[in-house]
Amino acid sequence: xxxxxxxxxxxxxxxxxxxxxxxxxxxxxxxxxxxxxxxxxxxxxxxxxxxxxxxxxxxxxxxxxxxxxxxxxxxxxxxxxxxxxxxxxxxxxxxxxxxxxxxxxxxxxxxxxxxxxxxxxxxxxxxxxxxxxxxxxxx
Amino acid sequence: xxxxxxxxxxxxxxxxxxxxxxxxxxxxxxxxxxxxxxxxxxxxxxxxxxxxxxxxxxxxxxxxxxxxxxxxxxxxxxxxxxxxxxxxxxxxxxxxxxxxxxxxxxxxxxxxxxxxxxxxxxxxxxxxxxxxxxxxxxxxxxxxxxxx
Numbered sequence: 001x002x003x004x005x006x007x008x009x010x011x012x013x014x015x016x017x018x019x020x021x022x023x024x025x026x027x028x029x030x031x032x033x034x035x036x037x038x039x040x041x042x043x044x045x046x047x048x049x050x051x052x053x054x055x056x057x058x059x060x061x062x063x064x065x066x067x068x069x070x071x072x073x074x075x076x077x078x079x080x081x082x083x084x085x086x087x088x089x090x091x092x093x094x095x096x097x098x099x100x101x102x103x104x105x106x107x108x109x110x111x112x113x114x115x116x117x118x119x120x121x122x123x124x125x126x127x128x129x130x131x132x133x134x135x136x137x138x139x
Numbered sequence: 140x141x142x143x144x145x146x147x148x149x150x151x152x153x154x155x156x157x158x159x160x161x162x163x164x165x166x167x168x169x170x171x172x173x174x175x176x177x178x179x180x181x182x183x184x185x186x187x188x189x190x191x192x193x194x195x196x197x198x199x200x201x202x203x204x205x206x207x208x209x210x211x212x213x214x215x216x217x218x219x220x221x222x223x224x225x226x227x228x229x230x231x232x233x234x235x236x237x238x239x240x241x242x243x244x245x246x247x248x249x250x251x252x253x254x255x256x257x258x259x260x261x262x263x264x265x266x267x268x269x270x271x272x273x274x275x276x277x278x279x280x281x282x283x284x285x286x287x
Binding site for chain 1: 146149152153154156157158160161162166167168169171172173174175176178179180181183184185186188189191192196202204205207208209212215216217220223224227228229230232234235241266277281
């Protein structure tokens with residue numbers, strides 16, 4: 001479980017401006033990785049436009065990998081991350097969003113509402129162990 | 140080009156779509172709820188990264204790998220994610236392998252073309268190719284290490 005210190009570190013990371021320049025990040029990744037990640041990101045953007053967009057074989061992750069990687073790199077302890085690890089974190093985040101939305105929905109339904117509200121999120125976070133890491137981190 | 144944390148939120152449209160696909164039809168999501176979920180998702184990424192990085196550091200590796208992330212999921216009590224993540228990873232790896240083969244094939248085709256154009260310096264080319272292949276073999280080993 002997260003210590004208070006770790007939570008503080010995360011909150012600081014989210015709040016403080018990022019210190020390391022981007023060229024450092026470039027040195028860490030190979031050009032091929034960047035191209036592949038960009039290709040994946042493009043795949044995602046194509047999906048977002050037009051309702052007729054087909055599900056491409058490359059579109060395994062809905063979330064853009066370059067953005068996920070940039071987030072990961074804000075952690076000063078992280079030096080390098082393999083392409084696969086970035087992908088899995090993106091995928092895990094997708095599963096997390098699904099999970100928290102469904103769990104919060106239970107509270108909306110209890111309140112006989114069809115609209116998910118912020119308080120439903122708060123209730124879910126308080127009630128469900130797996131979401132304990134979120135306590136005190138949201139605005 | 141420094142990135143500010145505010146710029147590093149996950150795209151709203153994608154978050155909204157994931158939420159909508161998870162919930163039954165006819166359900167709405169307030170703007171505040173959407174914003175909170177998006178923020179929570181960012182926190183999740185940071186938490187998972189930090190956790191995974193601990194495993195990498197324990198193993199004295201500088202590169203975070205997929206195994207570290209899976210171990211992090213278990214540590215974070217998201218075991219339910221592990222099986223779907225493993226499956227997605229398999230599909231992803233196959234896709235990556237296909238891309239690598241395509242780019243390698245393109246490179247070989249390009250080399251063949253160059254060879255036929257330079258008949259006089261054919262011997263030189265052959266030697267160069269041999270040296271390149273050796274270097275490539277080294278690179279492949281490196282790449283595999285990174286991807287593991």
